[in-house]
Amino acid sequence: MSILTVASVTKTFADVRAVDDLSFAVEPGEIYGFLGGNGAGKTTTLRMVLDIIRPTSGAITVLGGSPDRDNAAGIGFLPEERGLYGNMSAIDTIVYFGRLKGMEAGAARSAGLELLDRFGLADRAKSNISDMSKGMAQKVQLAASLVNRPRLLLLDEPFSGLDPVNQGLLEEEILRASRDGAAVVFSTHVMQHAERLCDRLLLLRKGQKRFEGTLDEARDLLPSRIDAVAKDTIEKVPGLAKAKRGKALGDGWHEYTLTVPPEGDAGAVLEHCTANSVPLRQFAEQRASLHEVFVQLVGDEGVER
Numbered sequence: 001m002s003i004l005t006v007a008s009v010t011k012t013f014a015d016v017r018a019v020d021d022l023s024f025a026v027e028p029g030e031i032y033g034f035l036g037g038n039g040a041g042k043t044t045t046l047r048m049v050l051d052i053i054r055p056t057s058g059a060i061t062v063l064g065g066s067p068d069r070d071n072a073a074g075i076g077f078l079p080e081e082r083g084l085y086g087n088m089s090a091i092d093t094i095v096y097f098g099r100l101k102g103m104e105a106g107a108a109r110s111a112g113l114e115l116l117d118r119f120g121l122a123d124r125a126k127s128n129i130s131d132m133s134k135g136m137a138q139k140v141q142l143a144a145s146l147v148n149r150p151r152l153l154l155l156d157e158p159f160s161g162l163d164p165v166n167q168g169l170l171e172e173e174i175l176r177a178s179r180d181g182a183a184v185v186f187s188t189h190v191m192q193h194a195e196r197l198c199d200r201l202l203l204l205r206k207g208q209k210r211f212e213g214t215l216d217e218a219r220d221l222l223p224s225r226i227d228a229v230a231k232d233t234i235e236k237v238p239g240l241a242k243a244k245r246g247k248a249l250g251d252g253w254h255e256y257t258l259t260v261p262p263e264g265d266a267g268a269v270l271e272h273c274t275a276n277s278v279p280l281r282q283f284a285e286q287r288a289s290l291h292e293v294f295v296q297l298v299g300d301e302g303v304e305r
């Protein structure tokens, strides 16, 4: 059974269609990337899953039921707008969130201390949030979203504001939650995290789904490039959309940039060259990056590599 199902959901605010007939489902253990430029509808979708706002039409199923307080115990959420009570300590904050999710105080406290330890904040458990750096406070908030070992973990732009070391730590936590069987949905503008982590991706533009699938499927949407060193016989090899000759290297050898169309296969091009003794000194396939796919499908507004 899917942990989260969004079926033909639309949300309009006055004349803005923030989410437009969106459907997708997320399975246990899956890491699902929510990608889209500014205003694409990512936060609005997450808020509907959390029952903070209601869809204008369509249906959402969370942990087998409709989104409401009853399934709060199974959900962890890291909002985009981070906010904690400054005069509460780190551990009290985490216990507070655990209690909101229906945990016993003692269980929340020991889970919270374990998380703080894992996040390198064991000695700051009693520090007030207001005395912590922004990154530290963000880790406390992450701990608060994980304290109840959620079956559905929703993270809205979780990497923003974290330094590279803590971004690595967050990646580990996402992988750990998925290994434990949780479905993890996170939104991001940063393609590298999505490339490294996601089992599947959803690309949104103006509230509409532009693509859903694996990273490989996303890359297959664009032509791939082959950097080769070959003689001019390469130009006649079948399966190439283009063969652009570059620098001459002597004795008839040239650098080439070869383009294989999206439906093509660089492996088949190489096999043809080998079977037909087409002279080749170098053959390196460069597949389209997720960044290139993203720019092609949704434009380059608000996207980072």
Ligand SMILES: Nc1ncnc2c1ncn2[C@@H]1O[C@H](COP(=O)(O)OP(=O)(O)OP(=O)(O)O)[C@@H](O)[C@H]1O
Residues within 6 Å of the ligand: 013, 016, 017, 018, 036, 037, 038, 039, 040, 041, 042, 043, 044, 045, 080
């Ligand atoms: N409460 C609201 N009232 C009116 N319009 C809203 C409201 N919430 C969101 N919108 C509009 O809905 C659209 C989608 O916004 P949303 O915050 O979901 O995008 P997003 O993909 O999360 O963007 P970002 O990456 O910038 O956070 C935007 O045009 C936004 O202005």
